[in-house]
Amino acid sequence: xxxxxxxxxxxxxxxxxxxxxxxxxxxxxxxxxxxxxxxxxxxxxxxxxxxxxxxxxxxxxxxxxxxxxxxxxxxxxxxxxxxxxxxxxxxxxxxxxxxxxxxxxxxxxxxxxxxxxxxxxxxxxxxxxxxxxxxxxxxxxxxxxxxxxxxxxxxxxxxxxxxxxxxxxxxxxxxxxxxxxxxxxxxxxxxxxxxxxxxxxxxxxxxxxxxxxxxxxxxxxxxxxxxxxxxxxxxxxxxxxxxxxxxxxxxxxxxxxxxxxxxxxxxxxxxxxxxxxxxxxxxxxxxxxxxxxxxxxxxxxxxxxxxxxxxxx
Numbered sequence: 001x002x003x004x005x006x007x008x009x010x011x012x013x014x015x016x017x018x019x020x021x022x023x024x025x026x027x028x029x030x031x032x033x034x035x036x037x038x039x040x041x042x043x044x045x046x047x048x049x050x051x052x053x054x055x056x057x058x059x060x061x062x063x064x065x066x067x068x069x070x071x072x073x074x075x076x077x078x079x080x081x082x083x084x085x086x087x088x089x090x091x092x093x094x095x096x097x098x099x100x101x102x103x104x105x106x107x108x109x110x111x112x113x114x115x116x117x118x119x120x121x122x123x124x125x126x127x128x129x130x131x132x133x134x135x136x137x138x139x140x141x142x143x144x145x146x147x148x149x150x151x152x153x154x155x156x157x158x159x160x161x162x163x164x165x166x167x168x169x170x171x172x173x174x175x176x177x178x179x180x181x182x183x184x185x186x187x188x189x190x191x192x193x194x195x196x197x198x199x200x201x202x203x204x205x206x207x208x209x210x211x212x213x214x215x216x217x218x219x220x221x222x223x224x225x226x227x228x229x230x231x232x233x234x235x236x237x238x239x240x241x242x243x244x245x246x247x248x249x250x251x252x253x254x255x256x257x258x259x260x261x262x263x264x265x266x267x268x269x270x271x272x273x274x275x276x277x278x279x280x281x282x283x284x285x286x287x288x289x290x291x292x293x294x295x296x297x298x299x300x301x302x303x304x305x306x307x308x309x310x311x312x313x
Contacts, residue, residue: 003075005039006068008032009047013065014138016054073139073277084282090119093283096132096144097124100200100226101270104245105145105291108298113290120283129199129309136273142280143287147199147309148271156278157271158288161295162304164267165207166247167259168230169239180262183207192229192240199309200268204241207266207307230254243268244299267304 011021012032022029040047047061057065083091097106106124114122127135129150135141137154148157167186169176175185188208194201229240230250234257244267247258272288274280 005035008035076279089282092121094123094142096127096141098146099126102126109291109294136275143274143284147268154276155273156276157273159271160291161270162267164244164265165241166244168242168257169259170233170257181259182262190238192232192238195224202311203307203309263303264305266307269306
């Protein structure tokens with residue numbers, strides 16, 4: 001039994017196709033098939049049911065894949081140990097970032113990080129939280145930046161910063177003349193929301209105690225972007241809530257529509273998250289240090305109350 005064979009098994013289990021798995025592993029399909037066949041012969045079992053389309057794992061195959069993930073991850077740790085011993089911080093690093101954090105945080109730290117750690121080859125993807133968790137568990141992401149806590153036993157979290165919620169209330173709205181607002185002032189029926197699947201949406205809903213189903217409402221407006229929510233709000237279609245960092249780049253006219261909450265200000269916890277196997281920790285720690293140092297000067301709020309990003313059941 002070899003680690004390469006287990007790596008091939010994981011590829012076929014993921015893609016449910018020998019040809020696709022071989023392409024991802026950069027080997028020919030006969031080579032991959034032969035190695036998996038040798039493993040099955042050695043163990044005297046079938047890992048895959050080849051009669052099914054797409055290919056499926058057998059009952060024992062599912063157990064083997066679970067263990068194979070642990071073994072392959074532990075083999076990667078050996079290179080991590082060597083890199084840390086040599087003080088080397090480099091190599092490929094796959095990072096996921098949720099959509100409501102990507103456009104504000106990434107420009108703040110990316111240039112500094114690349115300059116400080118030129119040997120790291122970053123691959124960054126914008127993904128929602130569910131996709132991030134799946135990819136971390138499957139080994140396709142080394143880490144991610146997301147709203148936490150996620151309460152996932154396979155995921156570890158390192159807090160980067162706390163980002164307050166800020167209300168965007170346009171002129172003509174009944175709450176526009178108010179100074180600081182209270183959470184109890186919010187009415188979900190008057191709120192423009194992000195589309196389902198955004199954890200910031202779930203945070204807003206969790207914040208609004210008056211949430212009810214929208215079945216009886218005349219209309220319900222949702223959008224995939226915060227910028228669109230602001231434009232819709234300016235058209236008089238309601239108010240919305242923004243993450244604090246999104247307010248920094250607004251023009252002066254738009255900033256007149258911002259209303260802050262009375263303390264403790266509702267806020268989201270933003271963390272760098274990674275698998276409990278803790279691979280590539282030297283890069284994760286480097287990224288945490290850079291981001292924490294930069295964000296410290298941008299967010300000066302002290303008294304905050306963390307709002308869960310998890311949808312309430």
